[in-house]
Amino acid sequence: MALTLGNVHLEKLHTGCRWSEGPAWFAAGRYMVWSDIPNDRMLRWDETDGSVSVFRQPALNTNGHAVDREGRLVSCEHRGRCISRTEHDGSRRVLVSHVEGRRLNSPNDVVVKSDGSIWFTDPTYGIDSDYEGDAAPSEIGASRVYRISPDGTDVRCVADGFVQPNGLAFSPDESLLYVADTGATHQADGPRHIRHFDLSSDGASLSGGEVLARCEAGLFDGFRVDAKGHLWCSAGDGVHCIAPDGTLLGKVLVPEVVANVCFGGAKRNRLFICATTSLYAIYLNTRGATWPAR
Template sequence: MGELTSGRGKVHGRPSLTGLSRRGLLGGLAGLAAAPVAGRAIGSIASGPSVMSSPPRSWGAEDTPVNLPDPDVLALDPSFGLVNYGNSPLRRLWQGGGWLEGPAWCTVGRFLLLSDTITSRQYRYDPEDGPQGHMSLYRRESFNANGNTFDAEGRLVTCEHGMRRVIRWEHDGSVTVLADHYRGRTLNSPNDVVAAPDGSIWFTDPAYGDGVVEGHADVDGAANPQRHLNPHLDAELTTQYGGLRRQEDHTFRVDGRTGKVEAMLSQHDVAGPNGLCFSPDGTKLYVASSGAAPGSQPPLPDHGIHVFDMRQGRPVNGRLFTDFTLAGRAMRPDGIRADVEGNLWCGAWGPLGLCGVFIYSPHGQMIGRIRLPVGCSNLTFGGPKRNVLYMCCGTALFSLITATQGAGRS
């Protein structure tokens, strides 16, 4: 996700949370919470009890027992019992990142790869190294990488905000650029990426990374109208990109055989596209419409999740899957993944006590949710059995053992 537009308003008749950046959501939602936060501020989860469960839990004490079933894993429909494992608690595995994104499970290496868009690093989490696992540096300079996935041949595919491109790491260590331009113009900031059942690569290209924090600023235009931001200060990057300007949001497909880059959805189909995934049988494509980036022009995001039928390799018959509201609040969807039953697991931003992960049935009914002390930016299923849900939440990584498995590749 990225920065949100300023001002308050309504989107499709729903109250909007605009006026807050996603970073600001961590520290600016105290007035929206159902109860005051004891201990440290909302943005900090290093210590202090949570207001979400009773008795309050302290995320800073990793050995503190939690009553089971976990009080912060909520079943809203009996069908959630088929995918929820009640004997496992939520765990905070690690904290120390800037902004964690793009978790992807490496089946061969049996580790979780994730990006830190702010520090421009990638990390490797080994769940089998010690009781809490072990986090280590995977790539020191990732060019503000965001989304990751592994293709059918086990090659890592990464979205780079800084270079505004999608790349693939070959088995010999070389890099192939899958996409960096469309119709003669550079991409915005490729965000999330998935491997489709037909071998193609799909990715979203909003403009959340068109700034100095998660990438580099545009030379001018709506996102840098006064030209005060200089995109050429980083000497390591300045020789590798020129003056850039954002374009319309798109959801792209890269053909697995020819390498052809084609826009499958426009900003009019899904504005502010963020997380995306396919149904287990590949017949449906889901795309989250998240916050508006700086300089966004109408149509603006509606903060819902959209679903499309896949026919002859193309998404058609687009419609709203869910408006992503909870308790009358307009929430923000981010990363999404499907399980083998066709349920959708969705990262959610919003008030403390409501944010975390929402789980929807294939018919769009919310059947369960996971309350977290901070919103979830992205998530994936991993572990040798692909039944561990890994959740990137701001500066921290959380996990939950489930009774289901992730569909497709992370």
């Protein structure tokens, strides 16, 4: 089955950002929220009329976002150096800012598992300079992947050995966790790949970590998975569609460097694309993965 549609074209929905990142779709309200990190704001695109408004500013240089099973926005904050959640009344709650007494680096991307646990990456991009956060030394001294337990009482490292862990996503059945490493930004010949990890039977720990695919056009940053297990990955020339075995199936070419994507729309068959200064979208012949039944 072709995953794209021959008579469908890429649409530009908005422009004027400095670095678009972290799209998250709110089905009940038919709108999407995303980050414009250097401008320290979150924007909101409304599907009902195509309008764009400021969702929050200042926004503590938020990066990646996810929506939990209760419809709340979970955010990675560069300047806040934390994972926060926007409650139903609009208030902001910090879920985690320290691990073993040390401040996080600058959480980058986040996913929520069906059991309510929150998984996120913590590279140093937000503390490397004052452009996307506040320049500061790393207190942890490493860049890792963490898990927050469903009740929020336990935060622990679930994967390390990265240079700069970045985007992450679960397979549709949540048996695998994919994690991008964009370490080529910090090391000559550094990683520009996606690794895949096996989830344990308790759904709380990982094993493996082999490289699934390497990016030959820029870097794999953020990505999302469709219902058939294909990975839709940001890259320097657009969005790469990668099969579960790592085979590159094709590309959606975009005229700007892509940072992240998410599925949305009434049928979850519309891919929203955050690319440098702009927000794009394209309809696909597939749907975004949803949580497994629990």
